[in-house]
Amino acid sequence: MSTPTGFMEYQRELPSDRDPLERIKDWNEFHRMFSEEQLRTQGARCMDCGTPYCHTGMELSGGASGCPINNLIPEWNNLVYRGLWKEAYERLAKTNNFPEFTGRVCPAPCEGSCTVGLIGDAVTIKTIEQAIIDRAFEEGWVVPQPPKSRTGKRVAVIGSGPAGLAAAAQLNKAGHTVTVFERADRPGGLLTYGIPTMKLEKHIVQRRVDLMAEEGIEFVTNTEIGKDISAKQLAEEYDSIILCGGATKARGIGPVEGANLKGIYPAMEYLNGTIKSYLDSNLEDGNYISAKDKHVIVIGGGDTGTDCVATALRHGCTSVSQFGTHAKAPLTRDQINNPWPEFPNVYTLDYAHEEAKALYGEDPRAFSVLTKKFVGDENGNVKELHTVQIRRYIDDQGRKIYEEIPGSEKVWPADIVLVAVGFEGPESTLIDQLGLETDRRTNVKAAYGKYKTNIDKVFAAGDMRRGQSLIVWAINEGREAAREVDRYLMGSTMLP
Incomplete structure (x- = not known):
């Protein structure tokens, strides 16, 4: 254990991200990193549990609990606390081929099952993981390791x-x-x-x-x-x-009136086009769907939809809204229906939502929303989207039933609609x-x-x-x- 009382002595801290209104002006990563001293302090919060749920990698209630690749998290937390960074990298590399990816984009189910999270805030595992691999590359510890012999297969x-x-x-x-x-x-x-x-x-x-x-x-x-x-x-x-x-x-929007109008795109077509154009020409070739000066609606409340929101902001959209059929999550974990060590389903602002709120003054998400129809102009381009609020319940056979709420209809301006409802x-x-x-x-x-x-x-x-x-x-x-x-x-x- 790093220090037996570290989880009581130190509070969970995360590095501050770049200012939302500044970062939407470019396409660079928005995270900042802690100093070595701050990282060692966060590593000291690890309890080195007898049963480290953070590294178990189970599926509970349809979601991941703990690390699916069984990272030896308490070990490298302790090594970081002791300043043994190369040894920490060696431990990390035993289980994870690509910590530079997971340290950036994994939702960190390890933190959701951290034992410290039972009584307080979880250890900042993901931040420490990224710091280890970034330092390993900087120090030249990550080098090609070709096999000594070949099997002929x-x-x-x-x-x-x-x-x-x-x-x-x-x-x-x-x-x-x-x-x-x-x-x-x-x-x-x-x-x-x-x-x-x-x-x-x-x-x-x-x-x-x-x-x-x-x-x-x-x-x-x-x-x-x-x-x-x-x-x-x-x-x-x-x-x-x-x-x-x-x-x-990609999954389609379903049998919704007007779904064939121009201006309605699969989310991945939108994202992929922007990424390729950025890599090819810094967006100068124009080979992408631009949201500049457009009212953008994103249908789908997951990560792909969130990435669409962030991309539209960087294009310079006039407005952006993200719809989800799910209800707004609670501010704290529901101990009955979402107990530890399940991944906590709580209300948070992801990076794109922070950016939209900073720019427009409110969370761009609309919860418990069902799209009823799309309406187009005389040229067949989408111009508005009609929705209704819904409530969801489970019937006697365990099926999810969506019930429309009378009088909750709303019309939204829409020049571009991005469908991000899964695959x-x-x-x-x-x-x-x-x-x-x-x-x-x-x-x-x-x-x-x-x-x-x-x-x-x-x-x-x-x-x-x-x-x-x-x-x-x-x-x-x-x-x-x-x-x-x-x-x-x-x-x-x-x-x-």
Whole structure:
């Protein structure tokens, strides 16, 4: 333990972010970092629990509780407190291939299950994690570590998001020759195209990809398996295949009047276009959907919708609102329906909501809202959106029922509508070519912990197997799938 009474002596603190009204003028990361002394103080708050729930990685009530990749959190908290930063990095690297990603964009289920959170505020685990890996890169401790020998086995990894990268990294450590195929023009998958640069600057992704390439992993971009290369050809050329293509088939708005009007876009089309244009030309090529001087409505209350809000603000929108069918969360954890160590469902202002509130004076979110119809102008462009307030209850059969509240109808001006209501599952081209079995949600059917599909030598991991989920679950599955592929190829495995 860092200090037995640290959690009583010191208060939880977080670094202050850049001023919202300043940061919306650029696309740079908005977080600041603590000094070493402040980080050591926060590390001292860790209790080094006998049972460290922060690192257990369970699923409770449909959400993550604790770290799905089982980070050795109390150990590196203690090492940071003692000033042993290199040792802290070595502990962190044992379980997490990419702490520079999770330290920035993971929602930190570890903090939700921190034991200190039972009686006070959780340890600032995520901040310490990012500080460890950032320092490791600064000090030159993160260096290429190619395997000493090769097995002669070739593995194809389809998709270069967090699951694919984790699988590739682990299989390369085992000595296999790994090729990662990515259909976009840059590797990184969701990490590159999907998460805005103000949350994760893309040079950080490229830095890791470059490191992996130096370790011997081959990256092939602008190549879609199933179209540019057939699945059959791939199966003939490689000893094993891991499918990590994600759950990229966007869910539509449903049978809503006017949903085919111009100006209504899937959220990822909007985000991806902006990110690519920014990377290609600093937005000078104009190859993106601009929200400048537009009234923007975002339908969907999750992280993707929140990123749309932040992007629209940086475009210079006239107004932006974000709708969710869920009710406004309570200010404190509901100890009956949302007890520790479940991830706490409480009202918070995410970075985009802070920015919109600073600019417009109020939280841009509208809760318990159902979209009734879209109305267009004479040219077929959306101009307004009609909503009604709803209340949700669970019926006798456990189904969620949404009941409209009479008299709560409202009309919103809308020049651009961004639909961010989740994903239906993976795209079917590769699944059909390989003849893969799917589950009821159209995800590739492969048992958790085994990852083997119904087709010999084909494995699946990440969102393509489990559906839309967290980056840490993708890394978890990529690492575990690599272990099973190594076992399949070699008869046994030393991979964790």
